[in-house]
Amino acid sequence: xxxxxxxxxxxxxxxxxxxxxxxxxxxxxxxxxxxxxxxxxxxxxxxxxxxxxxxxxxxxxxxxxxxxxxxxxxxxxxxxxxxxxxxxxxxxxxxxxxxxxxxxxxxxxxxxxxxxxxxxxxxxxxxxxxxxxxxxxxxxxxxxxxxxxxxxxxxxxxxxxxxxxxxxxxxxxxxxxxxxxxxxxxxxxxxxxxxxxxxxxxxxxxxxxxxxxxxxxxxxxxxxxxxxxxxxxxxxxxxxxxxxxxxxxxxxxxxxxxxxxxxxxxxxxxxxxxxxxxxxxxxxxxxxxxxxxxxxxxxxxxxxxxxxxxxxxxxxxxxxxxxxxxxxxxxxxxxxxxxxxxxxxxxxxxxxxxxxxxxxxxxxxxxxxxxxxxxxxxxxxxxxxxxxxxxxxxxxxxxxxxxxxxxxxxxxx
Amino acid sequence: xxxxxxxxxxxxxxxxxxxxxxxxxxxxxxxxxxxxxxxxxxxxxxxxxxxxxxxxxxxxxxxxxxxxxxxxxxxxxxxxxxxxxxxxxxxxxxxxxxxxxxxxxxxxxxxxxxxxxxxxxxxxxxxxxxxxxxxxxxxxxxxxx
Numbered sequence: 001x002x003x004x005x006x007x008x009x010x011x012x013x014x015x016x017x018x019x020x021x022x023x024x025x026x027x028x029x030x031x032x033x034x035x036x037x038x039x040x041x042x043x044x045x046x047x048x049x050x051x052x053x054x055x056x057x058x059x060x061x062x063x064x065x066x067x068x069x070x071x072x073x074x075x076x077x078x079x080x081x082x083x084x085x086x087x088x089x090x091x092x093x094x095x096x097x098x099x100x101x102x103x104x105x106x107x108x109x110x111x112x113x114x115x116x117x118x119x120x121x122x123x124x125x126x127x128x129x130x131x132x133x134x135x136x137x138x139x140x141x142x143x144x145x146x147x148x149x150x151x152x153x154x155x156x157x158x159x160x161x162x163x164x165x166x167x168x169x170x171x172x173x174x175x176x177x178x179x180x181x182x183x184x185x186x187x188x189x190x191x192x193x194x195x196x197x198x199x200x201x202x203x204x205x206x207x208x209x210x211x212x213x214x215x216x217x218x219x220x221x222x223x224x225x226x227x228x229x230x231x232x233x234x235x236x237x238x239x240x241x242x243x244x245x246x247x248x249x250x251x252x253x254x255x256x257x258x259x260x261x262x263x264x265x266x267x268x269x270x271x272x273x274x275x276x277x278x279x280x281x282x283x284x285x286x287x288x289x290x291x292x293x294x295x296x297x298x299x300x301x302x303x304x305x306x307x308x309x310x311x312x313x314x315x316x317x318x319x320x321x322x323x324x325x326x327x328x329x330x331x332x333x334x335x336x337x338x339x340x341x342x343x344x345x346x347x348x349x350x351x352x353x354x355x356x357x358x359x360x361x362x363x364x365x366x367x368x369x370x371x372x373x374x375x376x377x378x379x380x381x382x383x384x385x386x387x388x389x390x391x392x393x394x395x396x397x398x399x400x401x402x403x404x405x406x407x408x409x410x411x412x413x
Numbered sequence: 414x415x416x417x418x419x420x421x422x423x424x425x426x427x428x429x430x431x432x433x434x435x436x437x438x439x440x441x442x443x444x445x446x447x448x449x450x451x452x453x454x455x456x457x458x459x460x461x462x463x464x465x466x467x468x469x470x471x472x473x474x475x476x477x478x479x480x481x482x483x484x485x486x487x488x489x490x491x492x493x494x495x496x497x498x499x500x501x502x503x504x505x506x507x508x509x510x511x512x513x514x515x516x517x518x519x520x521x522x523x524x525x526x527x528x529x530x531x532x533x534x535x536x537x538x539x540x541x542x543x544x545x546x547x548x549x550x551x552x553x554x555x556x557x558x
Contacts, residue, residue: 348429350476352451353420356533360416369452382452382474411420412428412477 015303016392018043029362032400037182037210037341037388038366039232042296046236049295050288060284062261076287079294080277086297087227088218089244093276096243096250097290101209102132104228104243105176107280108205109136111253112226113174119145121173124202126151126159126188128181128375133207137176146173153378157184157333165196172202179211183370183386184333185316185341187215191222198223203249209233213390214312214339216305219244231289235391236296240289243280250276257282300391308391312340315389319398323387326405328413332384340389343370346405349412351385357411361404419530420477423485423523428477433470433487444550446543448535451476455483457543465494471543476536482524483540489520495548502545509534 016022019041024031033041053075059068061076077092084092098104113136117123123137127150134148141148152163159177175197180187194204205226211217213234219227224244231240245253255262255273259282264272273279300308319342324331328347346354355367366386369376376382387401435458442459455473459466469487486505490498508515509528518525527537 350453350474350480352453352476352533352536353478356419356530357416368450373452376452411416412425 014392015043016394018045018299019392020044020047022392026362026364027360032363032397034387034389034393034397034401035364035366036213036390036393037233037370037386039238040213040235040390041392042237042292043235043299045299046292046295050237050292053288053291058288061287062278072287075291076285079290082294082297083229083242086217086301087212087229087244088220090220091247094219094244094247094250096245096277096280097285098228098241098243099239099286100232100241101207101228101230104226104241105133105205105207106136107243107256108226108245109140111256111280112203112249113137113140113146114143115254117141117144117146117173120171121146122167122171123148123174123176124151124164124167124172124197125149125176126178127153127378128157128159128184128186128372129176129178130182130207130209131371131373132209133176133178133205134374137174150374151175151177153375155379156335157181157186157379158335159186159188159193161189161192161196164193168196168200168202170200172197172200174203174205176205176207178207178209179217180209180214180339180341181333181372181375182210182341182388183372183375183384184335184343185338185388186333186335187211187337187339189337190224194222194224210339210341213300215309225249231293231296234293234296235299236293237289240286240293242293247276250280253280255279255282259283261285303391311391312389312393315393315395315398316340316342318395319387319389319401322398322402323405326402326409328409329405332379332381340393341386342388343384343386345381345384346408347413349408351383353412354385354405354408357408358401358404361400361407363401363404365401418526419533421523421526424477424481427481427484427523431471431480431484433484434472435470436472437468437470442547442550444543444546446473446539446541446546448475448479448539450535453479453536453539455479455540455543457483457487457540457547459544459547461495464496466490466492466498469544471540475539476533478524478527478533478536479539482527482537485520485524486540486544490544498544499548502541505541506538509538 021041057071059072061073080092080095083095152160197204203225206224209230227244229242232238262282332343351367368383437458437460440458441461446455453475458470460468469490471483
């Protein structure tokens with residue numbers, strides 16, 4: 001087990017030491033992992049919690065009367081409470097485990113959307129939304145006769161709040177916006193937007209995929225109606241996430257999927273549904289995933305938000321200066337408030353070629369449209385290269401990227 | 414295989430100075446190749462008479478690999494019959510995706526290293542799929558007329 005722990009840094013307490021996957025070479029070079037907006041690496045505590053669950057407690061939850069089932073049920077239920085505290089939800093009933101943000105948004109679009117939306121109703125989605133917060137609403141709109149209107153953004157990659165205000169009227173039933181933009185790094189003014197949405201009686205859904213690993217989230221302070229959480233983007237496992245939704249909304253919403261666990265009684269004539277949160281969790285849940293996600297949330301709380309934000313802002317500021325100084329490079333997304341994501345293009349070089357060449361230097365970045373094709377169209381570019389930073393990244397990782405970018409220039413310009 | 418073989422001189426040259434970057438005049442056949450993974454789009458334009466490709470060109474935006482592959486392709490298929498061009502498409506796709514080693518790739522040899530980068534194979538074959546679609550379109554319209 002201890003083969004992964006080889007602290008190479010002067011400070012063995014550095015969070016980097018907790019991430020075994022970072023300790024490797026690719027193409028003969030030390031790995032510099034800068035694709036954290038796609039997925040983060042996992043700390044030892046998350047891996048350990050999941051392995052321990054499978055080694056000692058594995059059983060189905062909410063069913064058996066035997067010891068293992070009871071332990072699994074307790075661990076699973078406790079994971080929900082950890083997540084509840086992580087986002088400061090009022091009740092554990094407001095945390096629905098899903099397989100990620102995509103399923104969480106689909107749940108809202110299908111359950112809430114298809115019962116609450118009527119012909120002529122409006123759904124406002126920001127122009128920088130991820131496809132996962134566009135397509136489910138298109139399907140809901142098609143089924144209900146509601147309309148989707150994009151919320152304009154500025155050239156810098158910020159929400160145009162004036163234009164947003166002009167779009168708001170009593171026809172608007174839902175405002176959907178991402179907390180942090182995966183493609184540009186913009187931290188959107190979601191508290192303000194939620195307040196504005198509520199003034200016209202609309203509900204607000206905030207896609208928290210890129211936020212929860214980087215900034216503290218308090219759903220009660222935000223007064224948000226729906227907030228989505230991705231496990232694997234906050235150092236947890238893949239295939240698990242959660243929907244936070246206000247309890248009164250969840251009570252009124254019909255089930256999204258159906259099967260075991262979400263029922264109270266079933267006859268062939270009639271089925272009654274289980275209470276929250278089980279009503280929305282049909283079938284055997286991802287227990288190990290939920291336990292891993294809770295361990296990730298605990299890991300983050302243990303690091304301290306001030307420490308996390310200070311480090312990431314320091315790296316962001318350095319990366320913005322250094323990457324921006326590479327000849328021919330233009331940074332895409334220059335919002336005032338940004339998380340540690342730097343998207344860029346290089347004159348005369350396609351992002352995919354940048355990605356392949358820097359990979360040869362051991363540097364992992366993402367290239368492409370980042371599942372934000374409407375945003376790319378708005379900015380008039382087909383794709384970007386994106387370096388996205390996490391708790392374990394440092395200025396020296398930026399230096400590695402910048403020297404790899406010099407190599408790109410040598411080869412292709 | 415190294416980056417140097419992927420981005421060898423011929424590839425970089427064709428990427429920076431793509432040949433036949435235009436439309437044919439007249440344009441008897443045309444199709445778009447679209448790679449949804451990266452958003453790259455390449456249009457292939459052909460002038461075909463009596464079953465033979467007399468001129469071939471392309472337009473669009475793509476990475477160095479897709480641009481160079483398209484550029485090399487437009488040079489390679491000129492003068493070939495539709496049947497020969499389709500066979501070349503089949504062979505090229507085979508060279509990019511199968512384990513079999515193709516002895517003679519001619520001028521397309523420069524693209525051989527792409528096979529070692531599975532994430533980039535679709536870049537190299539994008540224009541070829543567009544070529545195939547353009548030629549297929551012709552076959553259909555030929556049978557209906």
